[in-house]
């Protein structure tokens with residue numbers, strides 16, 4: 001059955017999957033959502049015998065219904081290949097009573113590779129299907145990981161250009177180095193004076209700028225988004241939850257139909273939304289445990305039904321979760337409003353205006369699949385240290401927020417069901433924070449000394465993504481005020 005995509009702000013807008021992938025965001029500012037969530041059409045037993053790529057096909061074909069089998073299988077084959085340093089793509093590691101789903105074995109050693117390695121191929125295929133002649137300009141705001149993963153995905157892909165904005169002082173030194181050393185003359189990396197929300201707001205404004213859009217179109221360009229609002233990001237993320245369940249079943253860790261809880265360190269709400277979709281497709285997921293850091297807007301939201309971004313923005317050691325507006329939450333709001341675009345639009349207007357909104361009691365009652373909590377900096381650091389000392393397994397700062405929240409959940413509820421914790425970054429990406437958590441003595445060392453130290457301590461080889469940037473030259477050094485993002489884009493594209 002064909003899946004079409006509606007805007008969360010206008011039910012009258014309905015497009016095919018390939019059009020939704022190309023557009024990224026709906027013209028009315030809404031997000032594209034499937035008009036129904038398809039059910040898995042293969043049994044769990046059958047899925048448990050499949051490779052990652054095969055599971056990817058079984059899941060994605062249900063959403064990208066206007067792609068042919070060959071088109072989709074080609075995209076999957078090009079995405080999940082030797083760029084990943086393990087054949088299983090997303091390994092499950094058992095440590096201290098939980099299963100860590102390692103989503104960081106791709107080109108940039110963070111979970112965004114899972115979707116961004118396939119998105120460029122989905123986009124090029126979508127462009128061909130829709131007779132698009134313009135060059136696709138990817139515009140992205142990043143809190144660190146998306147930027148590099150998108151750059152790595154799109155670099156050198158013919159018919160595309162990519163421009164990435166990041167908060168100049170809001171990403172880790174290794175994240176920044178990864179971005180500014182990016183090769184490929186279709187890539188452009190810019191630091192802005194501002195935080196991630198400023199970058200994201202600026203990018204949204206550019207997308208909504210119809211005057212700029214018309215000028216670009218005249219000169220053979222059109223924008224698209226690689227941000228986590230694109231359904232071409234969301235759909236590939238559903239895959240690894242199905243795959244993780246299938247692996248647990250294959251390894252005899254669970255019986256068919258057993259409920260498994262999922263714990264997700266959350267920022268923009270894309271990763272956990274994918275788990276929610278997986279559950280609604282029939283995957284036996286119990287609770288969706290939403291873990292926040294000190295920017296705990298989502299924890300407050302699940303507790304009170306009030307989403308309120310009016311608060312201090314805290315810089316933490318899990319920067320990819322330092323977010324006060326979780327864009328993908330809009331898709332959940334739309335759904336719990338009973339697919340009511342008017343209601344959703346009203347709430348999103350309140351968010352844009354007053355910076356807050358409150359959902360109705362009825363909507364709140366539809367959130368029972370979710371459990372929200374948060375971990376402080378201290379709690380996350382203690383979790384890294386304790387897990388390492390107990391098991392020898394070293395996790396990154398984002399995953400530590402999830403592991404810490406999972407402990408709180410277990411203490412509160414005594415649930416006892418098996419849990420899959422989404423492990424969203426390699427500890428090598430946040431080496432200083434990780435090593436400092438284990439022992440204060442490491443503070444004196446340089447970043448690259450710490451990398452070698454971590455490798456020895458965790459007994460894990462230094463990932464290729466880190467080796468590469470040790471000596472790579474800086475190719476991007478552009479910095480601009482947040483007010484000048486438009487000028488910067490025009491200059492890069494050479495449009496008048």
Ligand SMILES: *Cc1c(COP(=O)(O)O)cnc(C)c1O
Nearest residue numbers: 145267268269270271320424425
């Ligand atoms: C992006 C990111 C997150 C947050 O994921 P969302 O889908 O935005 O909720 C968590 N951890 C890491 C390492 C990330 O890069």
